[in-house]
Amino acid sequence: MIEIKNLHKSFGNLEVIKGIDLKVESGEVVCIIGPSGSGKSTVLRCINKLEEPTTGTIIVDGHDIMASSTNINEVRAEAGMVFQQFNLFPHMTILENVTLGPIKVRKMSKSDADELGLRLLDKVGLKNKARNYPEQLSGGQKQRVAIARSLALQPKVILFDEPTSALDPELVGEVLEVMQKLAKEGMTMIVVTHEMGFAKEVADRLIFIDEGIIQEEGDPVEVFANPKNPRLKDFLGKVVSHI
Amino acid sequence: MAFAFDTSVFWDTFPMLMRGLKLTIEITIGGLFFGFILGSAAGLMKLSRNFFTRKIAGVYVEAIRGTPMLVQAMFLYYGVPMALGMRIPPMTAGIIIIAVNSGAYIAEIVRGAVQSIHKGQFEAGRSIGLTNAQTMRFIIWPQALKRMIPPLGNQFIISLKDTSLLMVIGVGELMRTGQEITSVNFRAFEVYLAVACVYLVMTLSIAFVMRRIEKKLNTSRR
Numbered sequence: 001m002i003e004i005k006n007l008h009k010s011f012g013n014l015e016v017i018k019g020i021d022l023k024v025e026s027g028e029v030v031c032i033i034g035p036s037g038s039g040k041s042t043v044l045r046c047i048n049k050l051e052e053p054t055t056g057t058i059i060v061d062g063h064d065i066m067a068s069s070t071n072i073n074e075v076r077a078e079a080g081m082v083f084q085q086f087n088l089f090p091h092m093t094i095l096e097n098v099t100l101g102p103i104k105v106r107k108m109s110k111s112d113a114d115e116l117g118l119r120l121l122d123k124v125g126l127k128n129k130a131r132n133y134p135e136q137l138s139g140g141q142k143q144r145v146a147i148a149r150s151l152a153l154q155p156k157v158i159l160f161d162e163p164t165s166a167l168d169p170e171l172v173g174e175v176l177e178v179m180q181k182l183a184k185e186g187m188t189m190i191v192v193t194h195e196m197g198f199a200k201e202v203a204d205r206l207i208f209i210d211e212g213i214i215q216e217e218g219d220p221v222e223v224f225a226n227p228k229n230p231r232l233k234d235f236l237g238k239v240v241s242h243i
Numbered sequence: 244m245a246f247a248f249d250t251s252v253f254w255d256t257f258p259m260l261m262r263g264l265k266l267t268i269e270i271t272i273g274g275l276f277f278g279f280i281l282g283s284a285a286g287l288m289k290l291s292r293n294f295f296t297r298k299i300a301g302v303y304v305e306a307i308r309g310t311p312m313l314v315q316a317m318f319l320y321y322g323v324p325m326a327l328g329m330r331i332p333p334m335t336a337g338i339i340i341i342a343v344n345s346g347a348y349i350a351e352i353v354r355g356a357v358q359s360i361h362k363g364q365f366e367a368g369r370s371i372g373l374t375n376a377q378t379m380r381f382i383i384w385p386q387a388l389k390r391m392i393p394p395l396g397n398q399f400i401i402s403l404k405d406t407s408l409l410m411v412i413g414v415g416e417l418m419r420t421g422q423e424i425t426s427v428n429f430r431a432f433e434v435y436l437a438v439a440c441v442y443l444v445m446t447l448s449i450a451f452v453m454r455r456i457e458k459k460l461n462t463s464r465r
Binding site for chain 1: 361363366368371372373374381382
């Protein structure tokens with residue numbers, strides 16, 4: 001589904017990603033954890049080319065996104081993204097937020113798109129908010145709308161960039177619940193997160209990134225119970241001590 | 244002879260002033276219409292990734308902003324025809340001047356408003372597969388437009404007043420009409436007071452309309 005080979009990314013003189021290889025199979029849920037500034041979000045943003053990789057190869061659903069012949073807009077429609085700050089469109093209703101992609105990118109008729117949009121809003125429990133505007137929603141509701149918006153393009157994979165980090169603690173659960181539902185339905189997901197409980201329970205594979213490289217990866221239950229990499233041990237120690 | 248304020252001058256000159264006002268309004272609307280198109284294009288060009296596109300817009304803005312409109316008007320009306328070998332009708336010249344002049348300022352308004360939209364909006368648009376142009380049109384532009392309203396209102400008022408400078412190229416707008424009247428009746432006090440009042444009514448109307456638009460957009464969510 002997604003294949004990353006020897007990915008490097010520098011911002012000016014600062015090398016953030018120092019050679020990452022990652023393969024994600026269809027239907028797999030991969031959680032990426034790591035300290036802030038480790039480059040985990042950058043990896044995610046390279047997959048749909050919101051960041052331009054410096055060198056390396058990224059294949060998404062058979063398309064080499066580095067090739068100039070690849071239409072990046074088509075690839076982006078296949079790789080939905082959910083942002084930390086939601087990034088809903090404030091001038092559109094909730095339903096319009098969800099249907100914009102289907103109408104403009106998938107060339108769906110408005111009535112078909114509305115039907116799809118309402119079905120997806122129902123799925124994330126927000127059908128009754130369809131006619132509201134984003135500013136009338138709580139953070140958790142906004143993020144659920146953002147998930148519906150990315151689902152509306154019927155993507156092959158969804159990239160989650162710290163989807164719960166901007167939420168008040170009591171709103172985290174409702175978002176994770178929706179994500180868990182998606183995972184159960186077989187959606188391919190790559191999730192950059194600080195929610196260790198979610199990673200442990202939902203992920204098929206856990207990846208620990210620090211200093212721009214993958215330091216450790218494996219089955220989440222196994223990795224949490226028995227971390228080998230000293231950096232990961234240190235990181236988990238800091239995270240767990242807060243619980 | 245003592246000065247005596249003569250209100251009858253108002254009523255006598257009113258029809259002529261209204262004819263001048265008609266031209267003022269036509270030039271303002273025409274000039275701002277094209278000025279907005281020109282300014283939007285130049286403003287977006289200033290945000291281009293292409294160096295030359297940016298520079299072209301930059302030179303336009305700096306050249307217009309950095310020279311007096313009076314000079315621009317004289318240059319276009321008297322200077323350019325010498326080079327082209329053809330005259331430009333005063334009205335056309337007036338509309339071009341207002342368009343080109345306001346366009347330079349509107350370019351900066353547009354650039355600022357677009358830049359003020361959070362980068363995440365752009366990324367969200369791109370992430371659902373919209374092209375650059377679609378993202379601009381459906382997501383960035385509508386939000387930026389709302390932020391442009393207050394500074395645009397300001398520019399509209401400035402441009403309306405600037406049309407008075409067009410009297411130097413023989414456009415029979417409001418100011419020129421006033422001047423022509425005084426050259427006949429010598430009632431400069433009453434006539435220019437009346438002219439000033441008409442401008443004031445017009446600028447207050449623009450301010451009122453822009454405030455209404457702003458309010459309407461605010462109540463229908465950001």
